[in-house]
Amino acid sequence: MEQLSERKMKILQAIVANYLETGEPVGSRTISKYTDLNLSSATIRNEMADLEESGYIEQPHTSAGRIPTDAGYRVYVDQLMQERETEVEGMRQERQGLLERVDRMEVMLKQVAKVLAYNTNYATMITAPQFQEIRVKFLQLTMVDEDHILAVIVVDGNVIKNQLITVEEPLANDEVLKLSILMNSFLQGASLRDINIEMIQTMKVQAGIYADVLDRILSGVVEAVKSADERQIYTSGTTNILKYPEIGDIEKTSVLLEALEEKNILNQLVDETMNHNDNGIQVYIGDEAPVQNMKDLSVVTATYELQEGAKGTIGIIGPKRMDYKKVVNTLKNLTIELDEIFNKKK
Amino acid sequence: MEQLSERKMKILQAIVANYLETGEPVGSRTISKYTDLNLSSATIRNEMADLEESGYIEQPHTSAGRIPTDAGYRVYVDQLMQERETEVEGMRQERQGLLERVDRMEVMLKQVAKVLAYNTNYATMITAPQFQEIRVKFLQLTMVDEDHILAVIVVDGNVIKNQLITVEEPLANDEVLKLSILMNSFLQGASLRDINIEMIQTMKVQAGIYADVLDRILSGVVEAVKSADERQIYTSGTTNILKYPEIGDIEKTSVLLEALEEKNILNQLVDETMNHNDNGIQVYIGDEAPVQNMKDLSVVTATYELQEGAKGTIGIIGPKRMDYKKVVNTLKNLTIELDEIFNKKK
């Protein structure tokens, strides 16, 4: 798109800002008064006609004001939006309190999503921090009753998984211990890729008559690692979408809500965000998002990071006329906070 | 309410059945043709006037047909509904397939809720089976790195919880073992109520210099038991509610959906269901449900049971004109299936 004159920029900004506030198409007279340009509505009209021709704004119908197009939003987000730190500060306090006493990761993430949704009035999503390749740190076996071995598997990031393995007959304590030592010696530090057929063979041979027990434990381990590797997405406030009628009729909204419940759309979104290497905040406006059904929505995502290199994603999903300033700032602060929390906990 | 003549019963049944199908108020002429009573619409009208006076049906407005009142639904559910096994059978197959390869409780419950929602087109909820009073079965401690002890706690129903406890300095292996034996000897079979101040004192004395480590582990145990005791409610298909416009405007529906996301309403519901001792299926019509905001909805709940005495609840939440027959039958079958699955697994 061509470069816009400063005056056109100001007008565009005024249009977007006003539309974000009111949700109504904005007319030339409004702009004439709203800005400090001291131009008459007629002049504004001329400029608006130009802006429309350039594709930054459009009219819903002939006798209405203008609303921003996706391109218009884009310019606004990239160039015109100014920070507004003050207001965000207050919220930060609030959030702090709510996050204080939480210890388990899952609970905390849900909490974050919830608070975020509550504060922004949009739908939110968050994923647990994920490692590139998860490794087994540690494995422990215990006979828990006659026919069950409990396998406790600790993987990267101190994620702990349990597996209950059924055996035909009880193993003596020292047998279990032996097995445990054996498996640990092979598996410690191993990722799924490392556990190849050769390693399995060697282990089995060494396990002797307990080869099949080992086999079963092994598949328990694999499953545990996989489940630690599986991306969990928590959403909150999805019903906030109902508050924005411009998104469409019930039909559409309903489809959307179902999609959010289903989460595979969100998975795509997270994939996309993850691929974007720069760790900042990304704004997808309407069709820019790499998923279906989103043309009336915008998504803002952010990545947060753990020291150990694991990354998580936070996303906010709202109408195209969402308060980008607020959302971007909130996410910025939140990622900083999350970094702090996780690194403190570590 | 007074006893109704057989004919009135038949008419009431026809009205409810028809209304469930169409969602429209039903008029006298419809009934006259729909039933095999061979009565003219005029006669039906007279009977309907009576039924209205008795409070079983009502008119939304003067020149409309009748719709059932809550009392009318009640009579229908209690007395007029007939079984319809055949249709349900097919679904059972379908469900079987989906449930097959699932192993972890949580995943399975979510799955059940989802399938149920998909099959019925209503909102569904399910809780994990719960014990009256959870007891510790088993406790195991391991040094996982220099400053963390991993406590694995197995409680009733083979629910396994982990707690990572931070210690200032590493304990030798045999110290950990001692501590483990000590705590197990006290805690095995103990419920939260059993762990009183006296027991804690005795343990601490025996733990000697590790008294404060023990203390920390103990609070880990308490937390684990508590979290096992905490009722988890999984919902699915809540957005199905949007499909039933009679529930109200977006405003109302939105509030409702938020409430479902929040889950405390559901908690009340489960409480109520649990208190009802008979293990069958309960139908709450409109205001009968022990919760707010439900006057336009009906809830059907069922309890399923594990051998060991733990109970869980399944619920279906839909419009008052839900297909009670289908829902009740589905739930009946489902509880039977769940009993089988759990008892097989056990």
Next chain:
DNA sequence: ATTAGCACTCGATAAAACCGAGTGCTAACA
């Protein structure tokens, strides 16, 4: 007791009338 007939009610839907915000264009002005 049942039914045919009829006047009446009232929500839902469609058609018509009206309003006003906003536009584009023209002509005058600095």
Next chain:
DNA sequence: TGTTAGCACTCGGTTTTATCGAGTGCTAAT
């Protein structure tokens, strides 16, 4: 040449009016 006042025009939204028809209650005949 850029800006502005003025004006006719458009068109979605709202209100008003008209129309329709399903369904009722009541009466009188069977």
